[in-house]
Amino acid sequence: MTQTAPLIEFAAVRKAYPGSRGDALAGLDLSIGRGEFIAVLGPSGAGKSTLFKLIAAIERPTAGRVSVGGQDVGRLSRAAVPWFRRKLGLTFQDTKLLYDRSVLDNVMLPLLCTGSFGEQARARGRAALDKVGLRQFETALPATLSGGEQQRVALARAIVNRPAVLLADEPTANLDAAAAERIVGIFADFHRLGTTVMVATHTPATLAGMATRTIHLSDGRLVGDEQHAPRESSAPAQEDI
Amino acid sequence: MPWLRAHLHALSIALRGIAREPLSWLAGVIVIAVAVLLPMVLHATVGALAPMLRDIAAEPEISVFMTPDAAPGANVELRGRLETLLVAARADTRGARFALREVPRGEALERFRIDAERAGGTGALDALKDNPLPDSFIVTAGGVEADRLGQLAEAARALPGVDLVQLDAAWVQRLASALGVVTALQWALAALLALVVMAVTFNATRVQVLLLRDEIEIARLVGATGAFIRRPFVYRGALLGLAGGTLALGLMALLGQALRMAFEQRGGADFAALAAAVPIGLPLVEALLSVIVCVLLGAMGGNWSAWRQLRVHL
Numbered sequence: 290m291t292q293t294a295p296l297i298e299f300a301a302v303r304k305a306y307p308g309s310r311g312d313a314l315a316g317l318d319l320s321i322g323r324g325e326f327i328a329v330l331g332p333s334g335a336g337k338s339t340l341f342k343l344i345a346a347i348e349r350p351t352a353g354r355v356s357v358g359g360q361d362v363g364r365l366s367r368a369a370v371p372w373f374r375r376k377l378g379l380t381f382q383d384t385k386l387l388y389d390r391s392v393l394d395n396v397m398l399p400l401l402c403t404g405s406f407g408e409q410a411r412a413r414g415r416a417a418l419d420k421v422g423l424r425q426f427e428t429a430l431p432a433t434l435s436g437g438e439q440q441r442v443a444l445a446r447a448i449v450n451r452p453a454v455l456l457a458d459e460p461t462a463n464l465d466a467a468a469a470e471r472i473v474g475i476f477a478d479f480h481r482l483g484t485t486v487m488v489a490t491h492t493p494a495t496l497a498g499m500a501t502r503t504i505h506l507s508d509g510r511l512v513g514d515e516q517h518a519p520r521e522s523s524a525p526a527q528e529d530i
Numbered sequence: 531m532p533w534l535r536a537h538l539h540a541l542s543i544a545l546r547g548i549a550r551e552p553l554s555w556l557a558g559v560i561v562i563a564v565a566v567l568l569p570m571v572l573h574a575t576v577g578a579l580a581p582m583l584r585d586i587a588a589e590p591e592i593s594v595f596m597t598p599d600a601a602p603g604a605n606v607e608l609r610g611r612l613e614t615l616l617v618a619a620r621a622d623t624r625g626a627r628f629a630l631r632e633v634p635r636g637e638a639l640e641r642f643r644i645d646a647e648r649a650g651g652t653g654a655l656d657a658l659k660d661n662p663l664p665d666s667f668i669v670t671a672g673g674v675e676a677d678r679l680g681q682l683a684e685a686a687r688a689l690p691g692v693d694l695v696q697l698d699a700a701w702v703q704r705l706a707s708a709l710g711v712v713t714a715l716q717w718a719l720a721a722l723l724a725l726v727v728m729a730v731t732f733n734a735t736r737v738q739v740l741l742l743r744d745e746i747e748i749a750r751l752v753g754a755t756g757a758f759i760r761r762p763f764v765y766r767g768a769l770l771g772l773a774g775g776t777l778a779l780g781l782m783a784l785l786g787q788a789l790r791m792a793f794e795q796r797g798g799a800d801f802a803a804l805a806a807a808v809p810i811g812l813p814l815v816e817a818l819l820s821v822i823v824c825v826l827l828g829a830m831g832g833n834w835s836a837w838r839q840l841r842v843h844l
Contacts (some may be wrong), residue, residue, distance in 0.1 A: 347751070368756070375753035385748050399752035406535040446752065 296454065296485055297321040297344055302353035304339050304509070313339040315509040316353070321487070323453075326480040328496040329489040330513075331506035337489035340506070341456045344487075345377055346370045357454070375403055378447030378484075382459035384439045386431040386446075393418065393427035396445045403450065417445040421475055437468025444475055448484075455479055457488045461495045469495045540761035547738065547766060555770065558734045562774025565726035566824060567781050569719035573816070574782070574809035576712050589627070589672040590679055590698050594686050596665045597693040604691045605632065605665050611689050612667055619674075619682055627672035638663040664693060724827055727774065731767035731831030738763060739839040746840070760836040767832020768825045775824030779817055786810040 299319040305312045314336045321327060329337050342348040343355045346362045355362045358376070365373055386395050397414040400406075405413070418424045421441040423434075431439050440460055447455060457476065461469035473488075477499045480486045488496060493503065498517075505513030548555045596608060609632060616628040639661045646655055669686070671679055683697040739746065746759055786808050793805035811817060 345751070371750070371753045371755040371758075374751065379751055385744075385751065387745055387748065398749065401539060402749060402752055402754035402758055404532045404536055406532070406539055450753070 295320045296323045296325075296358060298354075298356045299340075299343075300354045300356075302343065302350045302355055304336075304343060304348060305351045312351075312509050314343070314350075317509070317511055319504065319511060321485065323485055324480070324483055326477065326486045326499060326501045327488070328493060328500035328503045329487060329506065330491065330493050330503060331489075332491055334508075335506040336509040337506055338458050339509070341379075341458050341487070341489060344454070344456060345379055346373055371402070375399070375450055376453050378450065378452035378455040380440070380443045380447045380455075380457040380460050382462045384431075384443040386439060386442060388430065388432050390430075391428050392423065392431060392434070392442050395431060395442055396427075396449055399446060399450045413449055414445075417449040418442075420448065420478075421445045422471075435468070437464045437471065440464060440468070440472055441475070444472065448479060452484065454485045455487070457486070459489055459491075461490060461492065466495075473499055536758070537761070537765075540758075541765045543762035544765035544769060547742075547762065548769065554734070554737075555766075558730050558770050559773040559777055561730050562727050562770060562824065562828075563777035563781060565723050565730075566775055566778035566820070569716060569723050570778055570782055570812060570820060571785070571809075572712070572716050572719060574786075574812055576709070576716060578807050578809045589670045590674070592669040592671065592679070592683050592686060593694075593696040593698070594667040594669065594689075594692055595694040595696075596667075596691055598662075598664045600665065600691050605634075605667075608689060608691050609667065612669065612686065615682065615685050615689075616669065619671075619678070623674055623678055625673045626678075627670075629670045631668045631670075633666045633668060635661050635663045635665050638666060724823075727771055727824060727827040728831040728834070730774075731770050731828045732835040734770065735763045735767060735832045735835035736839055738766065739836055756837070756840060759840060760833055763832040763836035764829045765832070767835075768829035770832075771824035771826070771828025772821060774828070775821035778824075779811060779821070782809075783811045 297319075298321070299314075299317045302314055302317045303312055304314040317336070317340070319340075329340060331337050339348065343350055344357060344362065346365055349363045357373070360373065362373070387398070390398075393411065393414050396417050397410045400410040400413055415424060415427060418427055421444050423438060423441055423445065426434060426438065426442075431442060434442065444457070444460070447457075455476065460472055460476075464472065469492075473495055476486050476488060480499075480501075488500070490496060496503075501517055503513070503515045503517065504511060594608070594612065596605060609630070612630055616630060620626055620628055639655075642663065643655055669682070671682065674682075679697060683695050686692060687695040749759055787810060789808045790805045790810070793801045793808065812820060
């Protein structure tokens with residue numbers, strides 16, 4: 290059940306990559322409300338990453354319409370895309386960190402892109418690192434951290450601009466159970482603060498009890514859509530950064 | 531001032547990038563410096579030679595021939611008019627030197643006879659009953675541009691009692707055309723320089739964009755605009771132009787000094803004059819302008835390359 294008015298809508302969306310035999314998404318219809326915590330499940334090649342790429346305007350739909358907050362994302366001009374992306378927080382399986390920059394510099398990157406510099410940016414970067422429990426590593430280089438810690442740095446970078454939507458593509462892949470649970474706990478905290486969270490995974494157990502809704506994709510099609518009552522996170526509630 | 535901070539941030543990124551790979555940046559600086567050096571030296575040489583040429587070449591003459599049937603005393607009248615013309619010309623041409631000399635028809639014939647004797651015979655002259663030559667005036671003009679000389683000749687031609695005016699313009703035209711060729715060459719070289727600076731910064735930026743591909747991709751994912759991404763490359767290009775232009779000025783001074791010393795060591799008045807004519811550098815304003823042009827070209831090359839790479843490859 291959608292909690293509020295739809296924030297993200299897919300209407301008959303088809304996405305085909307040049308040179309690929311089948312469609313990555315084949316006529317997807319999906320509506321996501323504000324404040325939902327959605328687990329996107331499906332095997333490799335199901336279309337999970339493509340779903341996120343279309344929401345973030347990294348790819349454009351071959352057919353159909355993707356809208357976020359009423360904006361037709363597929364029709365955004367090249368110049369408008371960066372401004373749109375600032376409303377989103379993105380994390381990826383491969384973290385996409387800058388390995389020659391400190392942890393704090395990585396977290397501050399979105400702030401620099403939006404014209405926030407100096408002490409103000411550093412303070413916000415540190416606050417984001419506090420949220421993911423890595424404040425003590427702000428001067429460290431990402432390569433010196435564990436996989437789980439690097440994923441948390443990427444998460445801090447995703448939340449530093451206080452995004453309305455948090456998209457995480459396989460953030461717990463390659464992590465041990467404890468590290469994965471910690472990451473999911475942070476997502477749950479942000480969800481409680483009103484952020485719309487979408488997490489793609491092919492290990493549904495990691496999100497069990499946290500997500501308010503689970504959607505299943507297979508071969509680019511929506512094959513399942515379930516609503517849940519979330520359990521309370523064991524992590525303490527955190528204030529908005 | 532957020533815009534200032536954004537620019538300072540871009541500049542710091544550019545400087546960090548240079549510090550990471552100083553040798554490849556330096557190679558670009560040297561290429562630009564050598565490319566810029568050629569037109570700079572040519573420009574300075576033309577600047578030094580032009581006044582010298584004006585001074586050392588024989589001063590041009592305007593020959594004003596009176597009508598053969600001029601009334602007695604007409605030469606006095608014409609001399610007065612010519613002097614008036616020269617006073618006006620002197621007033622509006624800075625540094626001009628004029629002289630007016632009258633050549634009576636008898637003196638002209640005598641000169642002609644001497645020349646004919648040197649050439650081997652005066653038979654034709656001896657056969658003449660009367661002196662066919664008119665009275666004339668010769669105006670010598672130093673430090674006057676070719677255009678102004680032409681205007682002066684035209685004015686003389688319009689005076690009453692004047693039959694023919696000859697402007698000894700051969701050398702003026704040769705000099706003007708020689709300077710014209712050198713000036714055209716200078717502009718062609720300057721255009722070439724612009725291309726070289728743009729090409730060097732374009733290529734250096736292309737390599738940098740490809741090296742920083744991952745970083746750029748991440749910046750884009752977190753909402754960086756094209757301008758934000760391109761800005762450090764623009765600064766890098768500008769710094770390349772700045773360093774290249776400044777190095778070219780330094781090289782020019784060094785080469786000029788070395789050439790001067792070489793001339794001075796040979797001794798003699800001629801070599802001393804040559805040594806004095808060797809340009810050590812450009813005048814301050816021209817030097818500043820040259821560097822500013824290099825900076826602008828570098829910035830443009832950086833911006834263009836980054837824009838293109840981002841659009842085509844990323």
